[in-house]
Amino acid sequence: MRILLIGPGSIGVLFGGKLALAGNRILIYARPHFSTILKEHPLKLTDIINKEHVVPNFEKAPPIPELIKLSPQEFPKICLITTKSYDLESVCREYQPVLNKIPIIGLIQNGIGNEEIIENNYPNSIIFRIITSHGAMRENISHIIHTGIGNTSICQIKPPYENISAENKQIIKEFTDNLQYAGFELKLNKNPLEAIWRKALTNIGINAIGALTQLTNGELLKSESLLNLIRKTINEAILIANKLQIPLDPSFDYVQNTLEVLKNTATNKNSMLQDVLRKKKTEIEFLNEKIVNYGKKMHIPTPINKTLSQLIHGLENSYIL
Numbered sequence: 001m002r003i004l005l006i007g008p009g010s011i012g013v014l015f016g017g018k019l020a021l022a023g024n025r026i027l028i029y030a031r032p033h034f035s036t037i038l039k040e041h042p043l044k045l046t047d048i049i050n051k052e053h054v055v056p057n058f059e060k061a062p063p064i065p066e067l068i069k070l071s072p073q074e075f076p077k078i079c080l081i082t083t084k085s086y087d088l089e090s091v092c093r094e095y096q097p098v099l100n101k102i103p104i105i106g107l108i109q110n111g112i113g114n115e116e117i118i119e120n121n122y123p124n125s126i127i128f129r130i131i132t133s134h135g136a137m138r139e140n141i142s143h144i145i146h147t148g149i150g151n152t153s154i155c156q157i158k159p160p161y162e163n164i165s166a167e168n169k170q171i172i173k174e175f176t177d178n179l180q181y182a183g184f185e186l187k188l189n190k191n192p193l194e195a196i197w198r199k200a201l202t203n204i205g206i207n208a209i210g211a212l213t214q215l216t217n218g219e220l221l222k223s224e225s226l227l228n229l230i231r232k233t234i235n236e237a238i239l240i241a242n243k244l245q246i247p248l249d250p251s252f253d254y255v256q257n258t259l260e261v262l263k264n265t266a267t268n269k270n271s272m273l274q275d276v277l278r279k280k281k282t283e284i285e286f287l288n289e290k291i292v293n294y295g296k297k298m299h300i301p302t303p304i305n306k307t308l309s310q311l312i313h314g315l316e317n318s319y320i321l
């Protein structure tokens with residue numbers, strides 16, 4: 001199957017690389033320096049059992065004007081976007097002719113509200129989110145390491161499944177079969193918003209606090225006062241979710257789940273901490289700051305998430321010009 005992938009960083013190379021190793025053809029749109037390096041160095045993926053693979057069938061996509069002229073047989077069937085959430089708006093603009101033509105767009109990202117950006121720009125597309133708890137890290141630009149395994153949920157956003165044509169249903173089935181064949185354990189989620197918020201609540205609880213303290217997930221677990229702060233941060237976000245009528249699962253303990261994630265990923269430096277250490281922009285605006293903004297609209301104060309967001313922006317300002 002031909003798949004277009006925009007933004008081959010850690011998670012993009014993990015998903016794209018494993019799909020390519022399973023026999024799919026991955027066409028990528030990357031930053032110019034990545035495409036240059038790919039010409040000179042083979043793309044490598046170290047799997048979870050520490051085996052190194054050279055990834056085949058992972059190639060630079062033709063320039064946009066050429067890609068859109070490809071025949072229906074050659075044109076990719078689906079587009080995966082794996083940039084950071086804050087790059088979505090610019091991706092929508094930069095790849096407009098392609099995204100207008102490709103019927104199915106999948107986002108492999110963390111955060112709340114990402115799909116709204118695609119919906120606003122591409123109201124006729126079939127949109128789904130892929131929420132994953134796999135972990136991937138860059139050894140260097142052309143070598144990615146699979147650092148943790150977990151579940152992956154396919155969250156269908158729009159349109160309702162019954163409104164999708166038989167042809168596109170077949171493409172979605174082929175894609176999900178290919179993902180499973182590539183080694184991703186999949187859950188087709190009947191409650192997509194719950195899956196998105198479940199992952200986001202974990203990131204809301206852990207990421208900013210880990211980034212500010214520079215503690216690993218396991219080290220956070222050892223501090224009763226930080227655990228208390230994590231609990232309060234998540235509970236404040238749950239209050240907003242409930243006001244927004246997000247269908248959270250009343251029988252599920254989102255705080256306890258976060259503590260278990262901390263335990264299962266004890267050696268991890270969370271992704272926001274990694275961004276801060278690399279002096280990169282963080283995804284705070286799609287996590288804690290999203291809660292603050294929803295709160296503002298509904299006149300509900302969110303002091304903990306607000307303070308965390310301000311501190312992270314302060315940190316970003318200390319290194320981003």
Ligand SMILES: NC(=O)C1=CN([C@@H]2O[C@H](COP(=O)(O)OP(=O)(O)OC[C@H]3O[C@@H](n4cnc5c(N)ncnc54)[C@H](OP(=O)(O)O)[C@@H]3O)[C@@H](O)[C@H]2O)C=CC1
Binds near residue numbers: 082085087090133135
């Ligand atoms: N890494 C992980 O383990 C996990 C990540 N996620 C989520 O997945 C998403 C991606 O994360 P991750 O892979 O770690 O991030 P990375 O920064 O490693 O990868 C994103 C890539 O997209 C590139 N990019 C940005 N804009 C464009 C563009 N316009 N055209 C082409 N390429 C572009 C970036 O280039 P440049 O760096 O030059 O800007 C970068 O190489 C995030 O939302 C993250 O939260 C979810 C689960 C696990």
Ligand SMILES: CC(C)(CO)C(=O)C(=O)O
Binds near residue numbers: 203217261270
């Ligand atoms: C689950 C967790 C918190 C693991 O570190 C993560 O998703 C992240 O680092 O962004």
